[in-house]
Amino acid sequence: MSVVSFNANQSVRFDLAHGAVRAGASDDRLLLVPMAALVDLANAASPAAVEALGRSLGAAIGARAAARIGDVTGTSLEGFVTQLAGEAALAGAGVLSVERWGRALVVVLDDSPLPGALVAALVGAALDAVSGRKVATTLLSYEAHALRVLVSSDTAVRRVRDWMASGVPWGDAIAKLHGGGS
Secondary structure (H helix, E strand, O other): OOOOOOOOOOOEEEEHHHOEEEEOOOOEEEOOOOHHHHHHHHHHOOHHHHHHHHHHHHHHHHHHHHHHHOOHHHOOHHHHHHHHHHHHHHHOOOEEEEEEEOOEEEEEEEOOOOOHHHHHHHHHHHHHHHHOOOOEEEEEEEOOOEEEEEEEOHHHHHHHHHHHHOOOOHHHHHHHHHHOOO
16 A cells, blocks of 8 residues: 655755756656736637646646556555645645545545636546546536536536536536436
8 A cells, every 4th residue: 555645845846046946756847837827828718728738737747646656556545635635736736635426536626726627627637647547527616715526437527517507506417427317
């Protein structure tokens, strides 16, 4: 079983002599960007561009979490979430946790400064990268303090999106999904 603590030592390094910020052992170069600039970009960009940005951000978070975890098959859900949450926090994405709604998995980002349009793509790409498996996601709710993202199969996500588009509240859509409603 993997370690379930998160050690942020050396996760972000500031090299002032070279004007660089680097991420952990991967030595990836980072750029500190004001959130207002990211929000402005997301508001001005096409939906496809916003999704691409979210996927890029999420893939980087997931890759760093995967490097910490190593063999994901031997990791508990708690260990998996701890490492992913730690990397999301280091990236400034917010406080990541998971909720179980029956068989449905919902990822929650508390205190996230990210625009809602970025979040589902970010969560999906992070989970793809850390687990090595493709998942589908959809934004369930975007409240002032928390964003909720359903993580499931393409079919289930499509059904929940359709129900929500027809006015079904997201909690009811998940319950309906479990009941096999059409």
